Amino acid sequence: METVQGGMLLIYTxxxxxxxxxxxxxxxxxxxxxxxxxxxxxxxxxxxxxxxIVKSYEAGTGKTLGHLAIVIALGTxxxxxxxxxxxxxxxxxxxIQWFGEKNIHWAMMVIGLVVGLPVFFEVGFVLxxxxxxxxxxxxxxxxxxxxxxxLAGLSVVHGLIPPHPAALLAVQAYNADIGKTIAYALLVGxxxxxxxxxxxxxxxxxxxxLPEHNPLAQQFIDADSNRTRExxxxxxxxxxxxxxxxxxxxxxxxxxxxxxxxxxxxxLRFIGTSxxxxxxxxxxxxxxxxxxxxxxxxxxEKFCGGCLASIAGIMLIVGAGGGFGGILRDSGISNExxxxxxxxxxxxxxxxxxxxxxxxxATGSATVAMATACGIVAPIAATAGVEVRPELLVLAxxxxxxxxxxxxxxxxxxxxxxxxxxxxxxxxxxSVLETIISVLGLAFTLLLSVxx
Numbered sequence: 001m002e003t004v005q006g007g008m009l010l011i012y013t014x015x016x017x018x019x020x021x022x023x024x025x026x027x028x029x030x031x032x033x034x035x036x037x038x039x040x041x042x043x044x045x046x047x048x049x050x051x052x053i054v055k056s057y058e059a060g061t062g063k064t065l066g067h068l069a070i071v072i073a074l075g076t077x078x079x080x081x082x083x084x085x086x087x088x089x090x091x092x093x094x095x096i097q098w099f100g101e102k103n104i105h106w107a108m109m110v111i112g113l114v115v116g117l118p119v120f121f122e123v124g125f126v127l128x129x130x131x132x133x134x135x136x137x138x139x140x141x142x143x144x145x146x147x148x149x150x151l152a153g154l155s156v157v158h159g160l161i162p163p164h165p166a167a168l169l170a171v172q173a174y175n176a177d178i179g180k181t182i183a184y185a186l187l188v189g190x191x192x193x194x195x196x197x198x199x200x201x202x203x204x205x206x207x208x209x210l211p212e213h214n215p216l217a218q219q220f221i222d223a224d225s226n227r228t229r230e231x232x233x234x235x236x237x238x239x240x241x242x243x244x245x246x247x248x249x250x251x252x253x254x255x256x257x258x259x260x261x262x263x264x265x266x267x268l269r270f271i272g273t274s275x276x277x278x279x280x281x282x283x284x285x286x287x288x289x290x291x292x293x294x295x296x297x298x299x300x301e302k303f304c305g306g307c308l309a310s311i312a313g314i315m316l317i318v319g320a321g322g323g324f325g326g327i328l329r330d331s332g333i334s335n336e337x338x339x340x341x342x343x344x345x346x347x348x349x350x351x352x353x354x355x356x357x358x359x360x361x362a363t364g365s366a367t368v369a370m371a372t373a374c375g376i377v378a379p380i381a382a383t384a385g386v387e388v389r390p391e392l393l394v395l396a397x398x399x400x401x402x403x404x405x406x407x408x409x410x411x412x413x414x415x416x417x418x419x420x421x422x423x424x425x426x427x428x429x430x431s432v433l434e435t436i437i438s439v440l441g442l443a444f445t446l447l448l449s450v451x452x
Contacts, residue, residue, distance in 0.1 A: 003047035016042040035320035060326015065319040074278035075126025080307035083220040085289035086231035092134040105198040112153020124154045133217040152197030159398035161185040173374030176390035188444040196436040214420040247277035314417045318410045325408045334362040348381035349396040356400030364408035369401035399441030405434045
């Protein structure tokens with residue numbers, strides 16, 4: 001078969017995405033199967049060698065699940081222990097007391113911003129989702145009002161604010177000053193999170209109604225209703241849930257404590273990886289949420305084993321989305337998108353946003369979009385003859401990397417399944433939220449470039 005070139009690659013991709021959404025939303029075909037069928041069909045349609053198609057799809061699936069499967073599994077275990085012990089309920093009660101039910105969406109945005117600083121989006125999500133379920137239950141509010149502000153906080157930090165790993169990539173690539181970047185990122189990120197989170201959540205909740213029964217939420221909520229033990233203290237609960245966050249933060253700052261390539265430095269970096277930090281937190285939770293709350297070893301083992309059954313389907317769907325992204329990369333579609341961006345005669349800030357946005361749409365990964373866009377835009381910006389602050393280039397590129405999360409993004413399926421939404425509802429809520437962050441982030445960055 002003749003290989004498809006140029007703009008036709010983009011047309012085939014758009015058709016594939018539309019077909020994927022229609023098959024899932026209208027014909028109710030299981031997303032895992034649809035993602036495989038559409039991915040393989042797209043690869044055949046654009047003329048990808050048949051011998052490479054399955055390998056490419058499997059590699060994309062494996063690359064996604066290699067990290068996320070461990071994160072989701074360990075995060076779910078930690079969440080289950082927090083739910084069974086009453087830790088999630090304790091945090092919910094405390095936040096409601098501090099902020100009041102009317103302002104709980106503001107509290108969730110702040111939590112997302114704080115917890116998201118050292119961790120990748122998916123890690124922060126699995127850490128906080130049990131708290132979202134419990135607060136929604138206790139206040140009687142929709143998961144959208146409680147959960148979307150938390151997602152906005154996590155996403156803004158992921159794309160804009162160092163020391164988050166993704167933002168640090170851009171800081172290094174553009175040789176930006178990290179202190180100034182953090183200051184500018186807060187000026188841009190906080191108002192962006194306010195609009196995309198609490199403000200948008202209150203509005204979209206009027207038009208999107210989630211099903212009353214959410215099986216995933218039930219495993220965290222049922223534990224609360226059956227409890228006779230006293231709840232763990234707020235201090236113990238916060239210590240346990242923030243432990244992996246602290247470990248990852250310390251790991252990312254290892255060079256500040258010990259010289260590079262020393263044993264102590266390597267050890268901090270090792271325990272600061274998301275997998276190891278979450279593993280340590282789960283083991284600690286067996287004590288703080290387990291034995292200290294009167295649970296036996298057999299009960300703890302039952303909690304951890306039982307909670308994994310409900311996430312098996314999620315991990316398959318997330319992996320299948322990664323396979324779709326692999327086909328987009330290996331078929332040349334991603335390269336075509338990048339070349340399209342480079343042909344546009346744009347200022348460095350707009351070019352950084354545009355390139356990152358197109359790579360994000362093609363690959364589904366904000367981190368990949370940011371890292372790739374920085375490598376492309378940095379030399380162009382250096383020779384463009386237009387003076388632009390490197391810190392603002394970081395923000396513009398980061399904003400572009402967050403645009404319109406859709407079916408090739410693992411986070412899209414993670415949020416769809418945990419919130420119990422349809423594909424259409426996920427597009428209207430999560431995808432639009434990400435686009436608000438992306439567009440407002442660029443707008444505030446451009447405004448800042450005029451003022452400073």
